[in-house]
Amino acid sequence: MDATELRKKFAESYGYEEGVRTFFAPGRVNFIGEHTDYNGGYVLPAALTVGTWAAVSTRDDGVYRFCSTNFGTRLECSVHELVYKKEDDWANYPKGVLSELIQFAGPDKSKRYLGADILYHGNIPNGVGLSSSASIELVTGLALSELAGFDIPMIELVKLAQRAENNFVGVNCGIMDQFAVGMGKEGQALALKCDTLAYRYIPVKSYGYKIVITNTNKRRELADSKYNERRSECEQGVELIKKVMPHVQALGDLDLEDWERVRHVIKDHVISRRVEHVITENERVLAAVKVLEANNLTEFGALMIASHESLRDLYEVTGIELDTIFEEASKIDGCIGTCMTGAGFGGCTVSLVKEEAVADFKETVAENYTRKTGLVPAFYICEIGGGAKEMQEVEKQSQL
Ligand code: GLA
Numbered sequence: 001m002d003a004t005e006l007r008k009k010f011a012e013s014y015g016y017e018e019g020v021r022t023f024f025a026p027g028r029v030n031f032i033g034e035h036t037d038y039n040g041g042y043v044l045p046a047a048l049t050v051g052t053w054a055a056v057s058t059r060d061d062g063v064y065r066f067c068s069t070n071f072g073t074r075l076e077c078s079v080h081e082l083v084y085k086k087e088d089d090w091a092n093y094p095k096g097v098l099s100e101l102i103q104f105a106g107p108d109k110s111k112r113y114l115g116a117d118i119l120y121h122g123n124i125p126n127g128v129g130l131s132s133s134a135s136i137e138l139v140t141g142l143a144l145s146e147l148a149g150f151d152i153p154m155i156e157l158v159k160l161a162q163r164a165e166n167n168f169v170g171v172n173c174g175i176m177d178q179f180a181v182g183m184g185k186e187g188q189a190l191a192l193k194c195d196t197l198a199y200r201y202i203p204v205k206s207y208g209y210k211i212v213i214t215n216t217n218k219r220r221e222l223a224d225s226k227y228n229e230r231r232s233e234c235e236q237g238v239e240l241i242k243k244v245m246p247h248v249q250a251l252g253d254l255d256l257e258d259w260e261r262v263r264h265v266i267k268d269h270v271i272s273r274r275v276e277h278v279i280t281e282n283e284r285v286l287a288a289v290k291v292l293e294a295n296n297l298t299e300f301g302a303l304m305i306a307s308h309e310s311l312r313d314l315y316e317v318t319g320i321e322l323d324t325i326f327e328e329a330s331k332i333d334g335c336i337g338t339c340m341t342g343a344g345f346g347g348c349t350v351s352l353v354k355e356e357a358v359a360d361f362k363e364t365v366a367e368n369y370t371r372k373t374g375l376v377p378a379f380y381i382c383e384i385g386g387g388a389k390e391m392q393e394v395e396k397q398s399q400l
Contacts, residue, residue: 001053001121003391010055010119013067019057021147025139025388026051027124028131028180029213029350030341031189031300032307033285035315037174039234039278040195040252042285044292045176046204047184049385052122052135056143059115064098066091068120079113084168090126093133094118094140096168100160101144104152112148125378128215129342133169134177137161138388146390154387155197158182172228184387191289195252202292204384209297209336209352212361214329215378216321216369218346227343230274230317237275240265251278277314281307301337301352305330308339308349317344324372325349328365335361 001009003022011017026047033043059065067074068090075091082099084092102110118140124132141157141164152160161178165171175194183190188201234251241248241262248254254262259279266272284303291299308326312318318326322340326349329338334357341350353361362379369377 006053006055006119006121006391009069009121010057010117013119014057014065014117016057020055021057021143022391023054023056023139023143023146023389024051024391025135025137025142025181026184026385027135028177028184029211029348029382030176030180031350032288032304032339033176033281034307034311034340034342034344035230035234035317036252036278036281036285037176037194038172038231040250041193041278041282042252042289043176043192043194044189044202044285044288045180045184045192046189046384047180047387048124048130049383050123050130050380051181051385052120052124052132052139053391054121054139054143055119056147057117058147059117061115063115064094065117066094066120067118068122070120070122079115082168084170090136092169093136093164096164097137097140097161098144099168100164101141101148104156104160105148105150109150112150113144114148116144116147118143125215127220127347128217129220129340129344129347130213131177131181131342133165133171134161134181137164138178138181142388142390154182157388171224172231180387182387184385186386187384189292189384191285193252195250200289202289204292205295207295207297208355210355210358211382211384212351212353212358213341213380213382214325214349214351214365215380216325216346216348217375217377218319218321218373220343220346223343223345226317226345230315233271233274234278236268237266237271240271241275251275252282254279256280256283273314273316277310280310280314284310297352298336301335304337304339304350304352311340311344315344319345321346321369321373321375322349324369325365325377328368329361332361332364333357 030045062079126132158178192199288303334354338351
């Protein structure tokens with residue numbers, strides 16, 4: 001679907017197409033640096049070429065209408081009734097973003113949010129750890145702020161989208177997803193320090209390797225409560241460490257040497273394992289950036305494998321499905337790196353697979369995974385795309 005087709009869909013839903021503008025925000029994959037963002041640590045994600053499209057037109061009666069080609073829900077709400085409602089389902093994301101945009105504008109300027117009709121279309125599988133929600137948030141933030149005549153810097157939209165998810169939707173996520181979706185660049189990964197938001201683009205050259213995302217197709221149960229449990233375990237770790245290192249604000253402030261000096265203060269084995277994951281994962285991201293810059297994909301892949309093992313053994317967020325895909329993928333000749341991506345507890349892995357081995361990878365991993373778990377996986381061969389933007393007329397939608 002290109003911009004013209006998106007406009008046609010908009011016309012089918014709303015009965016007009018004059019004044020329609022079209023926007024896009026991608027999904028993301030994270031190569032390494034899992035559960036480090038809310039600890040003020042490092043991450044290395046990239047934007048994908050799949051994502052969410054929005055066709056948008058302004059109104060002047062203070063009413064916002066949301067609909068999607070992917071879901072049945074159609075929602076209409078006034079700018080004065082922006083409250084979370086469970087039954088509004090995915091539409092809570094745009095509502096949350098709009099609510100944050102209005103606060104960001106302040107009492108006078110917020111009057112420029114006059115209403116809009118929006119049609120969404122997406123091709124990111126939902127709820128599998130590829131940031132479909134951050135993608136809806138950023139496409140909405142960009143479209144509605146542009147329509148209201150504001151030119152909000154992308155980094156502010158990124159922070160605002162995270163606030164919408166934390167405060168309105170009630171998911172306590174870190175900044176990684178929104179950052180990658182907003183700030184991504186074609187062919188580049190983003191090395192980001194999540195407390196200062198210092199970042200750098202790192203070119204990812206393929207050298208005949210493909211980025212293969214494997215979806216476990218396992219429903220992510222209890223993911224939110226387990227995610228919050230991990231966050232609180234890390235906070236407990238910080239409190240204990242502060243007793244001997246009062247300057248420490250977050251686990252991202254510690255390197256391996258610090259950890260060796262303070263690990264004795266954490267007697268609880270669970271907390272100790274969680275902290276050890278975060279600190280070693282941070283070191284792995286830094287090492288991954290170095291080897292990627294040196295074009296050493298083999299070493300990069302080895303770090304991905306070490307990351308998965310740490311997420312499995314120390315942080316305990318993988319589970320049988322992700323671990324089975326990981327094990328089967330590691331056995332394939334031509335797969336030089338593989339690990340879970342996103343929050344875990346189901347969802348996807350990301351692997352680097354030699355182009356000529358991709359067919360064997362898909363067939364063998366699928367066969368062995370299904371035999372062991374009874375589930376059928378899905379595979380997506382991905383490209384690294386750019387961040388959220390207004391679309392040009394001729395741009396084509398990429399397919400998973
Ligand atoms: C989810 C969250 C991110 C991050 C990852 C784990 O994707 O939205 O903020 O915490 O989990 O790395």
